[in-house]
Amino acid sequence: MRPNRPKISDVARVAGVSTATVSRVLSNPDLVSSDTREAVQEAIRTTGYRLNLAARNLRHQRTGSIVALVPNLANPFFSEILSGIAAVLGEAGYNLLVADTCRTSAQALIDYAEPGRADGLIALDGRLPAEELKGKVPVVVACEWIPGLAAPRVKIDNRAAAGLAIDHLVALGHRRIGHVSGPRGNVLTEARIAGTQDALAAQGLLLAPADLHIGDFSLGSGREAAVTWLAQPAATRPTAMFFASDPMACGFIGEVQRHGLKVPEDVSVVGFDDIELVAHMSPPLTTIRQPRHDIGRLAAERLLARLKGETAMDDTVLPVDLVVRGSTAAPRQPA
Amino acid sequence: MRPNRPKISDVARVAGVSTATVSRVLSNPDLVSSDTREAVQEAIRTTGYRLNLAARNLRHQRTGSIVALVPNLANPFFSEILSGIAAVLGEAGYNLLVADTCRTSAQALIDYAEPGRADGLIALDGRLPAEELKGKVPVVVACEWIPGLAAPRVKIDNRAAAGLAIDHLVALGHRRIGHVSGPRGNVLTEARIAGTQDALAAQGLLLAPADLHIGDFSLGSGREAAVTWLAQPAATRPTAMFFASDPMACGFIGEVQRHGLKVPEDVSVVGFDDIELVAHMSPPLTTIRQPRHDIGRLAAERLLARLKGETAMDDTVLPVDLVVRGSTAAPRQPA
DNA sequence: CTGAAAGCGCTTACAG
DNA sequence: CTGAAAGCGCTTACAG
Known part of the structure; x- marks a missing residue:
């Protein structure tokens, strides 16, 4: 045939x-x-x-494809953003090309930005080299952002989000609050640490260096934070912990429960993202909800607008919500 | 520029x-x-x-792209398979095109199988129309399969997997075991129901019609199954439940715990898939582990082999494991 | 309203 | 070892 x-x-x-x-x-x-x-x-x-679409596209000097660069395809956080992107691109008749930045060589990633390969690029990874992306295909950045690259960004207000979490814990009566961040250098990590510090400072509190644990967004690093926390004397360790991702919060809770302690009685926990499962854990997780699907949709829409000639480079900042569930409560002994 | x-x-x-x-x-x-x-x-x-890759590809009569048709991009189960696919295709120099079958029109999905659009297709969805896929691009099916379509399938032994779960529960002393399935008509659903029935029959037990709950793989349908289960008299309801997906098991456990009952003391629960989070819930979930990344890898490898001329159409069946964790135990009152 | 012809950016027999 | 030329399957000014 x-x-x-x-x-x-x-x-x-x-x-x-x-x-x-x-x-x-x-x-x-x-x-x-x-x-x-x-x-x-x-x-x-x-x-x-x-x-034959390939022939038509060659003639039209376009590829009909948009590439999304995702830090980790297996991560449900990104896959839901991808789903929002796919919904918009599919309707507009574009193909969605996907590449996993953690499993692809740097050169191969940059090659995706060649015209002839894709018509535009959506970056969900802030570590891409800004210089190499210039002079190629139009780019929109979602979630994270690439310092030094003039591209529209679709994101949430990470500092404000951290503030929501901290204000909630302080309102419950917590005074000693710890933070488990993402990896150092990640733009989200820095914004959430800064937001945590700002919100604490606004309440006259401080993020003690010992109470800042550098994680990597993974379950495992949440468990490690629990080990550190458990090793501290019960009287002086934080009564509440704010995590820069839900999986880290889950890893922490699992480890703490395995040691016979209870959440929120012994320690309150706030996560970040509101991935689907955390509403069904025990306790259900208090967390910051990110509109992941909408982030994807809007990123795709901004990119399509650029392809049609829109030149605006302003950021799109989406609102976040604090979702209060069972993992947070007043501390046992208010300071 | x-x-x-x-x-x-x-x-x-x-x-x-x-x-x-x-x-x-x-x-x-x-x-x-x-x-x-x-x-x-x-x-x-x-x-x-x-x-310019597009021009080279036109000349070579190929597109350099493989399309993956995924039932639901936002579902972490599929995204990890996708990650395996992406790893293999990236190495081989192919682009990975992704489409969400639940958000794309039937015609648009079939169009992906046109030469000129992609060189090959990996279907993770068993509901695609076999007839329309014939005479187009080579296809490999993963996880599910398409009745009537001659295409290599990469999958697990679903009946055997259900048997592992049932045998484990029976060995613990359970005699009345319920099953919450996926949607009717799905090939996985039927295979897992059949496997459940077979394994029970082998032990001289029966899956009572009232103990088979038709779900849809989602958290919500697991919760509904819990409502039904809770409504039955404690003395006569199943002492153990086997779920065709982890999210359904989580939804069930969450609802049961909300009603003050305990897992595994009041009911043992076995899930299916071993998605990452379930190891960190309380109790951690006993479940069937599917090698999702490998399923993706192998599906991609089979497809690349077909593109190189391999004509074998045999199935690849991957092994599954039962992962025993805290959500299963002996029943309170052995029958 | 329709056709002949050029061309999108490459590649590859065919000569030399 | 290298070049002139045809062609992958379309589209689109330009004529008529």
Whole structure:
């Protein structure tokens, strides 16, 4: 079946017209008289012709594809953003190309930004090299951002989000609050640490260096934070912990419970992201909800707008919510 | 920068050679004398030339892309399979195109199987129409399978997996065991129900119609199953439940705990998939581990082999493990 | 309204 | 070892 796949010239021959006319029927039927049009459509049917998109795209100097660069495809946080991106691109007739930045060489990632490869790029990873991305395909950055790269960003207000978490804990009566962050250097990490410090300072409190644990967003690093926390004397360790991701909060809770302590009685826990499962744990997790699907949708829409000529480079900042569930309560002994 | 992007003819002019020679330096450098080769490479450098993949692909009658059709991109179960696929395709120099079958029209999905759109297709969704996929691009099916479509399948032994779960519960002393399945008609659903029934029958037990709850793999349907279960008299309801997905098991446990009952003391629970979080819940979930990343890898490898001419259509069946954790124990009152 | 022809940016037999 | 030329399957000014 592969060799004798009909092409536009086969249709033209069968219909007794030129290839130009067939092409017009395909992309601009109004330009063709109805008699001719019907003859061509009949020929399309009898030959079983299907348009070769690659050829059309080459002619149009576009690829019809948008590439999304994702730090870790296996991470549900990113996959839901991807789902929002896919929804918008699919409707607009674009292909969605996906690459996993943690499993792809730096050069291969940059090659995705070549025209001829994709028409535009959505970066969910802030560690991409800004310089190498210049002069290539239009870029929109989502969630994270790339310092030094002029590109629209779709994100949440991470400092404000951290503030929501801290204010909630302080309102419950907590005075000694710890923070488990993402990896150092990540833009989200820094924004959430800064937000935590600011919110504490606004309440006259301090993030003690010992109470800042550098994690990596993973379950395992949450468990490690629990080990450190458990090793401290019960009287002087933080009564509440704010995590820069839900999986870290889950890892922490699991380890603390395994040691016979209770959440929120012995320690209050706030996560970040509101991934689906955390509402169903025991206790259900208090967390910051990010509109992941919308982040993806908006990033895709901004990119499509750029491809249509929009030049605005302003950021889109989406609101976050604090979702209060069972993992937070007043501390046992208020300071 | 877009308009004056150098093409192969610009390089040729600068180097003082023909476009054919530049092309050879690019794809088959050994055919060119070292003097000429160096001159061309120098010209490539000075012009900043980058190959246009779309043009090369059109010439080669291939697209360089493989499309993965995923039932729900936001579902972490599928995203990890995708990650395995991406790893293999990236290494092989293929693009990974992704489409969400639940958000894409049937026609649009079939169009992905057109040559000119992609070189091959990996289906993670068993509901695609077999007839429409014939005579198009080579297909490999992973996880689920498409009845009536001759395509290699990469999957696990779902009946055996259900047997592992049931045997474990029976060994613990359970006699009345319920099953919460996926949606009716799904090939996985039917295989897991059949496996459950077989394993029970082998032990002289029966899956009572009232103990089979039809779910849809989601958290919410697990919660609904809990409502039904809770409504039954404690003395006569199942002492153990086997779920066709981890999220359903989580939804069930959350609802049961909310009603003051305990897992595994009041009911043992076995999930399916071993998604990352369930090891960290309380209790940690006993479940069937699927090698998701490997399923993705192997599916991609089978497809690449087909593109290279392999014609074998046999299935690849991957082993599963029962992971015993805290959500299962002996029943309170053995029957 | 329709066709002949050029061209998108490459690659590759075919000569030499 | 290298070049002239044809062609991958489309589209689109330009004529008529």
